[in-house]
Amino acid sequence: MADLWQNAMDHAVALARTAGAVVREALQDERKVMMKSSSVDLVTQTDQKVEQLIIQSVKDKFPTHRFIGEESVAAGEACVLTDSPTWIIDPIDGTTNFVHGYPFVAISIGFAVNKQLEFGVVYSCVEDKMFTARRGKGAFCNGRPLQVSDQKEISQSIVATEFGSIRDPETVDKVLSSMRKILCIPVHGIRGAGTAAVNMCHVACGCVDAYYEIGIHVWDVAAAAVIVSEAGGVLMDVTGGQLDLMSRRVLAASSRSIGERISREIEAFAPVRDDAPPPQ
Ligand SMILES: Nc1ncnc2c1ncn2[C@@H]1O[C@H](CO)[C@@H](O)[C@H]1OP(=O)(O)O
Numbered sequence: 001m002a003d004l005w006q007n008a009m010d011h012a013v014a015l016a017r018t019a020g021a022v023v024r025e026a027l028q029d030e031r032k033v034m035m036k037s038s039s040v041d042l043v044t045q046t047d048q049k050v051e052q053l054i055i056q057s058v059k060d061k062f063p064t065h066r067f068i069g070e071e072s073v074a075a076g077e078a079c080v081l082t083d084s085p086t087w088i089i090d091p092i093d094g095t096t097n098f099v100h101g102y103p104f105v106a107i108s109i110g111f112a113v114n115k116q117l118e119f120g121v122v123y124s125c126v127e128d129k130m131f132t133a134r135r136g137k138g139a140f141c142n143g144r145p146l147q148v149s150d151q152k153e154i155s156q157s158i159v160a161t162e163f164g165s166i167r168d169p170e171t172v173d174k175v176l177s178s179m180r181k182i183l184c185i186p187v188h189g190i191r192g193a194g195t196a197a198v199n200m201c202h203v204a205c206g207c208v209d210a211y212y213e214i215g216i217h218v219w220d221v222a223a224a225a226v227i228v229s230e231a232g233g234v235l236m237d238v239t240g241g242q243l244d245l246m247s248r249r250v251l252a253a254s255s256r257s258i259g260e261r262i263s264r265e266i267e268a269f270a271p272v273r274d275d276a277p278p279p280q
Pocket residue numbers: 040041042070090092093094095096162163164165194195196197213215216220
């Protein structure tokens with residue numbers, strides 16, 4: 001049977017490539033930075049322009065489809081995942097990197113139907129790496145198949161995480177305490193590319209054995225979640241339970257045993273959910 005969503009996925013790959021060229025071009029110019037929720041939550045005109053470019057193009061081609069886009073939600077759109085075909089878009093994942101010229105910047109496009117993720121496209125546009133995965137059909141980087149690492153020893157693992165953008169001292173204490181406990185297992189090292197999507201693609205490639213973070217949003221992880229699972233990895237909540245895309249928490253690992261081992265060291269907390277009703 002023909003794949004119902006292959007057309008949409010082909011379009012997503014083409015759009016990610018176009019968007020990546022816009023982002024690379026913008027890296028050559030001076031970037032005007034604006035703040036969103038705080039002084040470390042940044043947005044640029046390029047984030048907004050790229051999201052509009054992607055959404056408009058999808059609307060023209062698939063007029064009945066719905067969207068969850070980072071900058072649209074910031075502008076007041078609802079963040080709800082229904083059963084309708086829904087594109088979940090982060091126009092620039094790694095805006096802080098983009099602003100500083102740190103070379104991990106990705107366009108992330110996920111696609112869900114009946115609340116199930118069908119495909120994910122993450123384009124790390126400075127490296128020119130196109131990560132793609134279609135549910136049940138494997139994960140690829142620039143067309144080459146991806147496989148997570150076969151490391152089963154936590155003490156020989158590299159773990160990716162981020163300091164995050166929630167900076168009240170109590171939260172920072174929890175974030176640092178989790179990192180301290182993981183370092184003291186000890187693991188080989190802790191890394192962080194500055195983008196959730198690229199960190200997860202690193203799990204899919206096998207160059208890190210796990211990634212976790214609390215504070216991410218559904219658009220940071222939707223596309224890369226398909227890439228990790230199609231590369232043979234597992235996704236879970238930071239407590240080791242089932243992943244909830246709207247919960248702002250993710251743990252991706254090369255195996256369930258590595259994931260569960262890390263989850264035992266994480267001080268979990270619960271940020272306001274992505275699908276929480278807006279404050280009155
Ligand atoms: N100051 C900050 N430091 C790190 N990540 C940040 C951040 N502010 C927002 N983020 C978001 O948190 C995610 C995980 O760290 C990133 O992918 C990034 O997505 P963004 O660039 O699309 O906002």
